Amino acid sequence: MQKGKLLIIDDEERLRNLMARILQLEGHEVITAGTAKEGLRKLQQENIQVVLSDVKLPDTDGITLTDTIKKTYPSTEVIVLTAYGTINDGVKAIKAGAFDYITKGDDNEKIIPLVSKAMDKALLQQKVLELQSKLNEKFGFDRLIGKSTAISDVIKLAQKVALTDTTVLLLGETGTGKEIFAEAIHQASNRNTKSFVAVNCSAFTKELLESELFGHKVGSFTGAVKDKKGLFEEASGGTIFLDEIGELDHDLQAKLLRVLESQQFLKIGDTKPTQVNVRILAATNRNLQTEINEGHFRSDLFYRLSVFQITLPPLRERKKDIKLLGEYFMQYFALKVKKQVNQLSEEFVSKLEAYPWPGNIREFKNVIERAVILTDNNVLDESLLPHEIQQQQVKAGAPISAFDLSSVEKLHIQRVLNHTHGNRAEAAHLLNIGVATLYRKLKEYGLE
Numbered sequence: 001m002q003k004g005k006l007l008i009i010d011d012e013e014r015l016r017n018l019m020a021r022i023l024q025l026e027g028h029e030v031i032t033a034g035t036a037k038e039g040l041r042k043l044q045q046e047n048i049q050v051v052l053s054d055v056k057l058p059d060t061d062g063i064t065l066t067d068t069i070k071k072t073y074p075s076t077e078v079i080v081l082t083a084y085g086t087i088n089d090g091v092k093a094i095k096a097g098a099f100d101y102i103t104k105g106d107d108n109e110k111i112i113p114l115v116s117k118a119m120d121k122a123l124l125q126q127k128v129l130e131l132q133s134k135l136n137e138k139f140g141f142d143r144l145i146g147k148s149t150a151i152s153d154v155i156k157l158a159q160k161v162a163l164t165d166t167t168v169l170l171l172g173e174t175g176t177g178k179e180i181f182a183e184a185i186h187q188a189s190n191r192n193t194k195s196f197v198a199v200n201c202s203a204f205t206k207e208l209l210e211s212e213l214f215g216h217k218v219g220s221f222t223g224a225v226k227d228k229k230g231l232f233e234e235a236s237g238g239t240i241f242l243d244e245i246g247e248l249d250h251d252l253q254a255k256l257l258r259v260l261e262s263q264q265f266l267k268i269g270d271t272k273p274t275q276v277n278v279r280i281l282a283a284t285n286r287n288l289q290t291e292i293n294e295g296h297f298r299s300d301l302f303y304r305l306s307v308f309q310i311t312l313p314p315l316r317e318r319k320k321d322i323k324l325l326g327e328y329f330m331q332y333f334a335l336k337v338k339k340q341v342n343q344l345s346e347e348f349v350s351k352l353e354a355y356p357w358p359g360n361i362r363e364f365k366n367v368i369e370r371a372v373i374l375t376d377n378n379v380l381d382e383s384l385l386p387h388e389i390q391q392q393q394v395k396a397g398a399p400i401s402a403f404d405l406s407s408v409e410k411l412h413i414q415r416v417l418n419h420t421h422g423n424r425a426e427a428a429h430l431l432n433i434g435v436a437t438l439y440r441k442l443k444e445y446g447l448e
């Protein structure tokens, strides 16, 4: 018998507690409620598999409640407790979708196996639904949400280049979707039956990155106890995505250039070159031209990498997509945390639209996840937003420009205030300005 979470809804406290004890002794986790309203709230907060409900409740009847529960939580099973001699209620309950009904005061021996059967069924249904939603997870370009011209144009560009073997350099601020784009390009290419390997070039030391990317021969350095395949070999036939390419060390830049020119490289400690067939996609949020001018990045590698450049727009330049993205992530996280959340309030959307999103979609996604976790009902409203977003002044027709220096200053001040929990003296100290100056700026930016 599988164990799970049970909810008992009955206004008779003594009976409720007695049933709870019996089922707890069977190993189930039991939650109780005295009214339908309270029960529905618990269903929203917890992942409950089986509900045992009295047919007579102070605020509604168990049959109507069964109908509501089955419509909102189809994988949850309901058992209705009917009064002695009211078979008709039992029939109605089954019609409304109940798993079964049981006469109140019946032998406890009957409840235990019935709950156990309902539990098995609910857990199985839940598993099937989870698998289905995994299967429905979108792949490729379908995963990219957005209808604004800014994003549609880059999607079209990426779809075209996906069909070729061309190297692509993805540019854009942090969190704009460079990796998800790279994966979509791979999925839409004829390499999609082979691996997509993503490497963050800034996450390793030079030596480790070299060995990760190109592999090594046994004994080539202390710790190289056996031959190791590198990620270029792992990605053979497929695609490798080199994120933060601007961080690549000079020696490795030379090695990468060779791969781009001849699809060959030397493993650490090897004398014979290894041949691979890999498509290279790279990304950076640095300005590579500046890196070249400062001598940090090889210009010949840059020219090879940037045969086809795609620049992803920052979120603040895709205001039109905010609502769509908000609804998408709301549904995504509601499903993940098993909550019924299905609406964004107008103020919530306006505040999101007014905020400049320095962390782009990554930051946006986190804000929606937090709101879904915090909400106690089915609507996301502005009170669920972090302080700095709540404080945004919603000005009709005056979007914050990405290039406006004052918008950066305003955002920075808001963040510092957030950090100091609104303590202005401490914020002024951290900002290294006088308190009077801070007050003047708060007034200027409408942050008072």
Ligand SMILES: Nc1ncnc2c1ncn2[C@@H]1O[C@H](COP(=O)(O)OP(=O)(O)OP(=O)(O)O)[C@@H](O)[C@H]1O
Pocket (backbone or CB within 6 Å): 143, 144, 145, 146, 172, 173, 174, 175, 176, 177, 178, 179, 180, 181, 243, 284, 285, 361, 362, 365
């Ligand atoms: N258009 C989009 N639709 C849906 N989700 C998106 C979209 N763009 C980005 N995301 C999501 O936003 C998050 C950040 O995206 P991603 O990691 O691809 O950004 P990045 O530009 O590679 O960031 P970094 O430069 O910091 O590595 C991911 O969870 C990604 O799934």
